[in-house]
Amino acid sequence: MTGVADDQRPAATAPAYRRVRADARRNIEALLETAKAVFATSGVDAPMREIADRAGVGVGTIYRHFPQRADLVAAVFRHEVDACASAAAHLATKHAPGEALDRWMQRYVDFIVAKRGLAAALHSGSSAFQSLPAYFDQRLEPALQGLLDRAAAVGELRADADPHDLLRAVASLCMPSGDGDPAPARRLVALLVDGLRYRGRVS
Known part of the structure; x- marks a missing residue:
């Protein structure tokens, strides 16, 4: 089991970083980028001190915005979405x-590959993660729909x-290979998008 639930601190009622001034939000976004990088290299159980040191802040600053480790992991996920x-x-x-569609689908591959480092935590059962699947759909489905509509409109x-189907198809194609190389997934996703051009009006 991960250490997500190890930090027994009062849970936040809502993501604190959504209720701050613009300058403070920029600082929090920088903290989230740092946390993402640390999670990618050291896992979600990385010491908060490591994240704080790399971000150039005190540990108390992290806990002020993210009272539990799960709050920080969830915030990193939302930030990436x-x-x-x-x-x-x-x-x-x-x-x-x-x-634009081709490029975004490859950008989505990057997101899926990066999310692997959070996978164990996101499936740990913490209440902090319960709203994330709906958040994922609410943000990414309209984004992709707009690109699909635009490409379909010009044939x-x-x-x-x-x-909805495409997002899940790409996630399946991005299942980790033995060596962790994302190149095969990129090629498969490119083929998937090429297949969407079948029956388009432009030959």
Whole structure:
């Protein structure tokens, strides 16, 4: 069992980082980026002191915003979901519809691969994680739907692609291989997206 529930501190009633000033939010976002990097290399049981030292803050600062370790893990997950969802709108403004979809699907692969480090904690049964599946769907399904609609509107894509199914299909294709190399998953996801072009109006 992970150490997610080891820090017995009062649970927050809501994510504290959503109720702070813009400058404080930037500091918290930097802390979340640091926590993500530490979790990726040392696991979610990494000492809070390691995260605090790398972020250049005191341990008390972390606990002030995230009273339990599970709160921090959940916040890192939400932060990554938000970044992935926001990337869809950014790519749509920078690239043609088909290319934007291609690039976002590969960005989603990055998210899935990075999430593996949180997997054990997210399935630990902590109440801090109960809302995360719904949050995942609420943020990522509309983001992907927008890209699909845009590509279908110009005939680059079939019109019946379902974002819910696609998100889960990509997650399945990203199941870890023996050596942990994400390249095979990237190739499979590229083939999946190519398949969505079948029955598009553009040959």
